[in-house]
Amino acid sequence: MAFDYDLFVIGAGPGGLAAAKKAASYGARVAIAEQEALGGTCVNRGCTPKKFIVHAADVALQDQLAHSYGWSDCKRHFDWTKFIKSVHQEIENIHGSYLDQLQKAGVELIPSKATFVDPHTIEIHGRKVTADKILIAVGGHPLKPEIPGIEFSISSRQMFDLPYLPKRLAIIGGGYIGVEFSSMMNALGCEVTLIDRDEMILSGFDDDIRSCVQEGLSKRGVKFIGNSTAKEIKFSEECLLLTISDKSEKIITADTILVATGRAPNTKNLGLEKVGVSLGEKGEIKVDEYSRTTQENIFAVGDCTNRMQLTPVAKAEAIAFADTVFGKKQQKVSYDYVPSAVFARPEAASVGMSEAKAKEKFGESVKCYRDRFQPLLLQLTQDEQQATIKLVVEGESERVLGAHMVGENAADIIQSLAVAIRKGITKQDLDETLGIHPTSGEEFHLFE
Ligand SMILES: Cc1cc2nc3c(=O)[nH]c(=O)nc-3n(C[C@H](O)[C@H](O)[C@H](O)COP(=O)(O)OP(=O)(O)OC[C@H]3O[C@@H](n4cnc5c(N)ncnc54)[C@H](O)[C@@H]3O)c2cc1C
Ligand SMILES: NC(=O)c1ccc[n+]([C@@H]2O[C@H](COP(=O)([O-])OP(=O)(O)OC[C@H]3O[C@@H](n4cnc5c(N)ncnc54)[C@H](O)[C@@H]3O)[C@@H](O)[C@H]2O)c1
Numbered sequence: 001m002a003f004d005y006d007l008f009v010i011g012a013g014p015g016g017l018a019a020a021k022k023a024a025s026y027g028a029r030v031a032i033a034e035q036e037a038l039g040g041t042c043v044n045r046g047c048t049p050k051k052f053i054v055h056a057a058d059v060a061l062q063d064q065l066a067h068s069y070g071w072s073d074c075k076r077h078f079d080w081t082k083f084i085k086s087v088h089q090e091i092e093n094i095h096g097s098y099l100d101q102l103q104k105a106g107v108e109l110i111p112s113k114a115t116f117v118d119p120h121t122i123e124i125h126g127r128k129v130t131a132d133k134i135l136i137a138v139g140g141h142p143l144k145p146e147i148p149g150i151e152f153s154i155s156s157r158q159m160f161d162l163p164y165l166p167k168r169l170a171i172i173g174g175g176y177i178g179v180e181f182s183s184m185m186n187a188l189g190c191e192v193t194l195i196d197r198d199e200m201i202l203s204g205f206d207d208d209i210r211s212c213v214q215e216g217l218s219k220r221g222v223k224f225i226g227n228s229t230a231k232e233i234k235f236s237e238e239c240l241l242l243t244i245s246d247k248s249e250k251i252i253t254a255d256t257i258l259v260a261t262g263r264a265p266n267t268k269n270l271g272l273e274k275v276g277v278s279l280g281e282k283g284e285i286k287v288d289e290y291s292r293t294t295q296e297n298i299f300a301v302g303d304c305t306n307r308m309q310l311t312p313v314a315k316a317e318a319i320a321f322a323d324t325v326f327g328k329k330q331q332k333v334s335y336d337y338v339p340s341a342v343f344a345r346p347e348a349a350s351v352g353m354s355e356a357k358a359k360e361k362f363g364e365s366v367k368c369y370r371d372r373f374q375p376l377l378l379q380l381t382q383d384e385q386q387a388t389i390k391l392v393v394e395g396e397s398e399r400v401l402g403a404h405m406v407g408e409n410a411a412d413i414i415q416s417l418a419v420a421i422r423k424g425i426t427k428q429d430l431d432e433t434l435g436i437h438p439t440s441g442e443e444f445h446l447f448e
Contacts, residue, residue: 001120001130005031007326008122008131010114010270013040015302015314016137017098022322024105031131032107033114033124037091038098041139041303042311044091045157050180052087054343057187061345068381078188080165087160116271119295123271133297133325136277136285137318138270140263140303145172149233152240153257156181162256166190170242170254172230174201176342177260179213182222183344193223193252195244200226202342205404206354208370212388212406216346219385225250233257265304282306289332291321299325308338339418341411346385349414352402352421358392365395369427369447375408376438389443391427398427403444413441 007023009016012034020032037044056078066074102109112124120130142155156177169185171178174196182194194201194217200210201217201224214224225246234241242252265284272279278286278294284306291299299321302314313333320331341349358366370390378385387407394401403417420429427447435442 003120003130003132005029005129005131007133007135008129009135009137011040011137011139012038013137013139013302013314014042014311015318016135018315019135019137019301019318019322020107021101021105022319023326024107026322026326028326030107031110033110033112035113038095043094045160047311049087049091049160051343053184056083057184060187065381084160116275119275119297133299135321136298136300136304137302138266138304140265140309142259143262143264144259145230145261147230147232149235152233152235153259155259159258166256168254169256169258170252171195171258171260173260175260175262179342179344181258181260183217186220186222187345193225195225195228195230197229198226205348205350206390207356208388208390209348209350209404209406212386213342213344213346213348216385217344263303263309265306267304290324291317308335310338310340313338337418337422339414341414346406347410348406349410350402350404351414351418353392354402355392358394358401362394367393371443371447373443375440377408387440391447393427400425400427407440409440417444
């Protein structure tokens, strides 16, 4: 049977775009459907606009340091409305450049919602098209707890469209999104209360990292309430009232309530039940190690498969899929040493195993090296904030299983260490490599 396309991609986020371009580079006839804007969550309401806010907040923090560095009269005024307008303009520029890339690659863009009719047929705006292979890259959406008054809260999506900065911000969920926004919004002048059902923020990260970031945020004035869940939100003329269950019940007064309690795959209303694509417990698309679903010609990558919700992971899965199916080079993604960062101040980044995970797997042969120090940048100031670095090693050879850091440039430092750790280096390799002085990164080469 002759199909309209060799590959039809649903969703033009990082996963879908990478797969479409790579498959086209192998000569495949490719179309991609996108119901919103090119770039998906990452470009429009995630990584990119978030990092711009991180930079805006850093300017405010630099102002606080300036006095200690001999500057005076550093008072400046921050205009959120003007700033967020520039962010949206830059995002439009990115859309333009993505469109250009698709055109150059020969990929047809269909700006519409796509749904399945049968395993080889897609419906877009009442029109049916056919494809030999179909890739689902539809991403995810914020999950909100089902509590009375939840409609008065917002998700990270609306944070990028706030008309003005709230005076009091309550955040439910102390994971990546909650911690990043608590840090940025605090630096920009909001009073932030962060709530998590766990005892500490950033579950899943190494405990030393969690406590160091939590301590750093507290020192800056972010109020953290652990072991708590939201019970109810009430609207009043002046504010929102958030009831949380702590040891007892507490009411928090806020102007805006951000819910950041995780994200769920966008797998409803796609017609998946018609085509034999099975879902897991959280609605994620079940795939094998080559991203093939339970239907032979249909594949899925990125957040909708709920493997690791990170942009580089979605891209890597997409490229491995295109290489395997269209490039005839079987490729799978290794999830063992995926570095990640939390762009808070202090910044946190990790690669490999936490101490707890390593001990679970290797028991008593695991050893940790850790150091806490005041970064040079802060030594002239009253800010006693500490940086933390930690290595998790195993066995007599002291093979490095994980590296963790909180402090200035943690993401960039861990990014470089990730290559070496993936290649199986030992602590001695780090000892024998000279550091660059004076930096925080050199501390990884100076453990005793
Ligand atoms: C606030 C926030 C900050 C983040 N920060 C980072 C970060 O700093 N670093 C990092 O690595 N990750 C970050 N992430 C995660 C990252 O954004 C995601 O992991 C990544 O975008 C996943 O890519 P994807 O292609 O799987 O899905 P998405 O980027 O979600 O793209 C899916 C696309 O599919 C489209 N779509 C859905 N259904 C259909 C349909 N039926 N028809 C047509 N189109 C459809 C959607 O409109 C969307 O554009 C962040 C996420 C959030 C929410
Ligand atoms: N820098 C980055 O790479 C980055 C930034 C943002 C988001 N992301 C990705 O997006 C995903 C989603 O982010 P997220 O922060 O929404 O999820 P998350 O899974 O990182 O954190 C959710 C937090 O909410 C808490 N929680 C859940 N239900 C709760 C409740 N009812 N009451 C109180 N607390 C509750 C959990 O204990 C957890 O700490 C992340 O897992 C990550 O993969 C990455």
